[in-house]
Amino acid sequence: MNLTQKLHETATRMPTKTAYYFAGESKTYAELDGAVTKFASGLQKLGVQKGDHVGLLLGNSPYFLIGLFGAMRAGATVIPMNPLYTPTEIGYMLDNGDVKVVISLDVLLPLLEKVHPSLPKVESYILCETPKQPGAPEIAKEDLTISPKLQTFTSVLGSGDFSLEVPEVKDDDTAVILYTSGTTGKPKGAMLTHKNLFSNASDVSDYLKFNENDRVITALPMFHVFCLTVALNAPLINGATLIIVPKFSPKDIFDIGKNLQPTVFAGVPTMYNFLYQYPEGSAEDLKTLRLCISGGASMPVALLKNFENKFNVLVSEGYGLSEASPVTTFNPLDRPRKPGSIGTSIINVENKVVDVMGEEVPVGQVGELVVRGPNVMKGYYKLPEDTAATIMDDWLYTGDLARMDEEGYFYIVDRKKDMIVVGGYNVYPREVEEVLYNHPDITEAAVVGVPDPTHGEAVKSFIVSKNPELTEEAVREYCAGHLAKYKLPTEVEFLEELPKNATGKILRRALKDFAAQPK
Structure with missing residues (x-):
């Protein structure tokens, strides 16, 4: 059993059950499963074969659901990516991931045009229509270098049918490649079967x-x-x-x-x-x-x-x-x-x-x-x-x-990489952050290690406070009542907000880089 087989089984068992709500509309399991089959068929007609790689540059929407399950039902390997990544990051993943077809939001067309010259293996770009923002310029697709390779999600879905020949998929076949965040060096693609x-x-x-x-x-x-x-x-x-x-x-x-x-x-x-x-x-x-x-x-x-x-x-x-x-x-x-x-x-x-x-x-x-x-x-x-x-x-x-x-x-x-060593003693950032979060005026906190000429490293805290009167001295005094001396922040910096990734996870690496910049 795999995910697309289970979706089909559920659609057969409870066809009228609501599969999802989105933007005020709902679709049943039968409707979702039918769209997945038709999209898989449309991909095959575009030349997608078992084992080919399909990239997703999509936000949360039915496009993502149908694209993900449709590509897997066609036997392809799916590479989901953050559509907010830079052209350099997206270009690297599409190239390193040997992507053959890219399914993308249409608003990313200028980005795709920019990275396309470095992606000789990409054969098709499938654009998903999004509501046009007021005042947004129209893009003349016929003038783009990638225009011969452009398709729309609607046309690919419409070209498919229910006579799909589903390829045999084995348990150990790669279903998805997820690129790690790449805190050090280039992102690595984790192959999930x-x-x-x-x-x-x-x-x-x-x-x-x-x-x-x-x-x-x-x-x-x-x-x-x-x-x-x-x-x-x-x-x-x-x-x-x-x-x-x-x-x-x-x-x-x-x-x-x-x-x-x-x-x-x-x-x-x-x-x-x-x-x-x-x-x-x-x-x-x-x-x-x-x-x-x-x-x-x-x-x-x-x-x-x-x-x-x-x-x-x-x-x-x-x-x-x-x-x-x-x-x-x-x-x-x-x-x-x-x-x-x-x-x-x-x-x-x-x-x-x-x-x-x-x-x-x-x-x-x-x-x-x-x-x-x-x-x-x-x-x-x-x-x-x-x-x-x-x-x-x-x-x-x-x-x-x-x-x-x-x-x-x-x-x-x-x-392991975030642990701070102060004069030979291990300091775990989370322990200090737990104390900071207990302070009634602190809404967000993160702790990193910074170079220290005497102790090798020192503790620095970054704080978002709802009290503009809160001082660095008051924060250190509060911490002194809860932490050993070597764990105390030697520096406290107040920020309007802390840097976060797409899921909202606070990025200590970005704070560490920020701390290293000359003030």
């Missing part, structure tokens, strides 16, 4: 008890693996309904809560912070939610407790990474949830904490989190040496420092 994606979606949905009565707010970016599995694939394989949100905003989420009776919301900590801080939001608006899911980054315990108390809904924090499709742990729903923990291993997935020799460390000790299971990628695309350095004896080395308690709950301490 059909088995990887289906097993993780199935195991996550079992763990979190997804069912056909759920209505899942899909506000995370669909091109990101967190959304792909938790807020898209897992609901769909259970016949749930997606509420597709083009772009996250607190107002939209509360409006959805009032009008569409959602039962599940998935987001990163920054989203929960925005919802918590939104003055017009109330618990009554979100009363139908049975579960909130947090991932992508560690949620400060103070934020988790404040959110739960204000909105009277459980937040289950989990952990994952692209190379594991992505989920490896979640806080269970049938046992006590532990704030600050990423939970226990999900069904069919093993996690353990090891030392530098790969040996499991005693309970409570910090080491590197490693993962094993049917969800672990088969490797990095065209990078066998990187694959061998990341997957050893079937265990995926995550690069995250963690510890496990006596009941099997895991706690992320920090990224």
